[in-house]
Amino acid sequence: MSNQAECDLALFQASLQRATGDPAFYDLFYQRFIESSPNIARVFQNRDMVQLKKKLAITLEMVADTAEGKPGLMMYLEMLGKIHQRLEIKGAYFNGWRDALLETVAETDPDLDEATRQAWRQVIDDVTTRMLQG
Template identity: 50%
Template structure:
């Protein structure tokens, strides 16, 4: 996991506090994400959306902890990568996930600007790359 700029991490945390105060933020995200493709819509069909929204909230706060380099969390992110591999989640799905998330942040963070966008991108991209690094390593070990 690469080191995150501390200023960006602080901006990310502040923005996350603002957007996560509204349950509508999570509704907006999932509505946007699920409607991006039939493939994604199918994956979320018959899922407990209330539970998924709760898990997303927890995961977003954990991203900040992971970005700080908290012990064990990088291993957890790598494990999430392997779980997503088993679920047949592809890199393109993470791109769509990020786009939907940033769209929701832009809509619900009243202080959204280029600095907030840069902070979210740095944190999210770092975590996604960690997940995919774990996926690549898993694939290499399997071959």
């Protein structure tokens, strides 16, 4: 991993801890994401939101671990990609997911700056690309 990539990862991980440390983080994220599109709202209709919030927390931690290059997590991303394909989740929805996530981070991470925002974009884009290839 290059020095720049290590710096970006450190920015992402620190921001992730600050943002998810806000008790409202997951509610804010899902509210934004679900309200972003009627199609997305339909996908989440009648879903167990408590369970989805737990899964998102686990996924975000795994995103950080994947970006760090920890072994075995690529299989997890591939599995997530296949699950989303079976649910007919279109690739375009991932852009909305990323945007809602970044907006929520901007609201819940008081130290967010442009470099950290770019680190989030890079990590999330890398992971969603891998998932979509799954």
